[in-house]
Amino acid sequence: MSIATVANGLQGLAVARFVSQAPWAFPVVETVHVIAISLVVGSIAVVDLRLLGLWWRERPVVQVADELLPWTWAAFVVAAVAGGLMFISAAVKYVTDPPFQLKILLLVLAGVNMLVFHYGAYRRVADWAEGRTPRAAKIAASLSLAFWIAIVACGRMVSFTTQDQFGPPPSASASVKAPTAG
Amino acid sequence: MLASLCGWLEKTPLSTFVQDAGWVIPLCQIVHILCLAAVMFSMLFLDVRVLTGAPRRVGVQALARRFLPPVWTAVPLMALSGAVLIIGEPRRDLLNPVFQLKMLLLVLALALTFALQKTIADASLARGDGGEASWATQITAGLSLITWLAIAVCGRFIAYFMG
Numbered sequence: 001m002s003i004a005t006v007a008n009g010l011q012g013l014a015v016a017r018f019v020s021q022a023p024w025a026f027p028v029v030e031t032v033h034v035i036a037i038s039l040v041v042g043s044i045a046v047v048d049l050r051l052l053g054l055w056w057r058e059r060p061v062v063q064v065a066d067e068l069l070p071w072t073w074a075a076f077v078v079a080a081v082a083g084g085l086m087f088i089s090a091a092v093k094y095v096t097d098p099p100f101q102l103k104i105l106l107l108v109l110a111g112v113n114m115l116v117f118h119y120g121a122y123r124r125v126a127d128w129a130e131g132r133t134p135r136a137a138k139i140a141a142s143l144s145l146a147f148w149i150a151i152v153a154c155g156r157m158v159s160f161t162t163q164d165q166f167g168p169p170p171s172a173s174a175s176v177k178a179p180t181a182g
Numbered sequence: 183m184l185a186s187l188c189g190w191l192e193k194t195p196l197s198t199f200v201q202d203a204g205w206v207i208p209l210c211q212i213v214h215i216l217c218l219a220a221v222m223f224s225m226l227f228l229d230v231r232v233l234t235g236a237p238r239r240v241g242v243q244a245l246a247r248r249f250l251p252p253v254w255t256a257v258p259l260m261a262l263s264g265a266v267l268i269i270g271e272p273r274r275d276l277l278n279p280v281f282q283l284k285m286l287l288l289v290l291a292l293a294l295t296f297a298l299q300k301t302i303a304d305a306s307l308a309r310g311d312g313g314e315a316s317w318a319t320q321i322t323a324g325l326s327l328i329t330w331l332a333i334a335v336c337g338r339f340i341a342y343f344m345g
Contacts, residue, residue: 031338035222035331038215042223056248059240071227152219153212 007091019089029085036079037155041148043071051133051141061133062125094158103154110147113140188272200270207270210263217263218334220256224249225295225330232298232315232323242315246302253295280343284336287329294326 010016019025049055050064087094094100117140128134191197200206228249232242268275275281301319315323 027339027342031335034215034218034338035334038219038222038334039226041216041219043227045219046223068227071223149216152215156208156212156215 003095004092007095010088010091013088015085016088016091019085026086026089029082033079033082033086036075036082037152039075040072040079041152043068043075044144044148047072048141048145051137053133053138061128061137065122065125097159099154099157099159103151103158106147106151106154110144110151113143113147116140117144184276185273188276191269191272194269197269197272200266207267210266214260214263214267217256217260218337220252221260222330222334224253224256225326228298229323229327229330232302233320233327235315235320242319243302243305246299250295250299257292274344275340278340278343280336280339284333284340287333287336291326291329291333294322294329298322298326 011020019029046055047065047068050057050059050061056064087100117137121134121136121140124134128137192201228242228245231245298319301316301322305316305319
């Protein structure tokens with residue numbers, strides 16, 4: 001079974017057709033995705049900047065991580081569900097879209113980076129001396145920041161938005177556009 | 183009047199540059215979204231902590247000192263990147279009812295955020311601990327939470343409403 005077959009199947013699901021066809025469905029899902037991703041990136045950035053020693057240095061890393069990572073995970077679940085709905089609404093188009101493919105690759109890399117850090121350097125977080133973060137943690141934090149900034153950039157470049165931004169000139173009356181047509 | 187302003191803006195050299203250089207608008211949008219991440223997370227985190235009123239290891243006053251400065255830095259960057267988008271496509275924004283609503287909400291959100299900063303600082307001066315938030319601070323935080331979320335919603339919906 002090829003990827004195209006799977007994408008075609010996903011796109012035929014009732015829920016996928018709802019997102020692509022019902023007025024307002026795509027804009028609403030997209031708005032939820034943008035707000036959720038802003039919370040994912042914002043909370044991850046705070047933890048990364050703390051690991052790099054650039055932010056909130058008066059608190060131990062473990063406290064910052066314990067307090068913020070529940071926000072990251074909750075927002076990530078929302079972003080992934082909303083993103084999944086947008087994906088299946090036009091799965092056949094997205095699987096061949098280079099920015100989308102790069103975004104998924106970067107998400108996987110960000111996940112691997114997180115796992116390596118979590119089961120590596122982070123296991124001894126309680127022993128990190130005041131203000132002394134090991135080099136491995138700083139590398140992981142820098143990679144994480146770079147990956148997430150790139151993920152946001154790829155998200156912007158996924159081709160659904162180009163239709164909004166570079167489409168025909170606005171008409172005289174307010175109108176709703178369907179950016180997923182096609 | 184707004185329409186003639188748009189007509190004039192569109193013909194300025196800066197606008198034609200933004201229109202012709204295909205990379206300016208996507209770049210400004212990416213900067214805008216990254217700054218949105220700073221503003222949304224800082225405000226929602228602070229507002230929710232004030233609202234739940236459960237001081238943990240760190241009080242509300244310390245959180246406000248930590249999370250409000252990035253908001254005051256990111257908002258001007260959003261205004262700047264947003265201004266470039268307006269200059270490039272003035273009709274898309276200035277004549278758009280959703281954009282106009284967004285600007286009204288932004289004024290409200292900035293006032294609420296300033297008020298929140300002040301009530302937190304005053305309360306902690308009065309009591310000296312800065313741990314728990316007063317009801318006035320909590321109402322301000324609740325309104326701030328709703329207003330910032332509404333601004334983000336408007337921001338995305340601008341693309342779907344053409345004035």
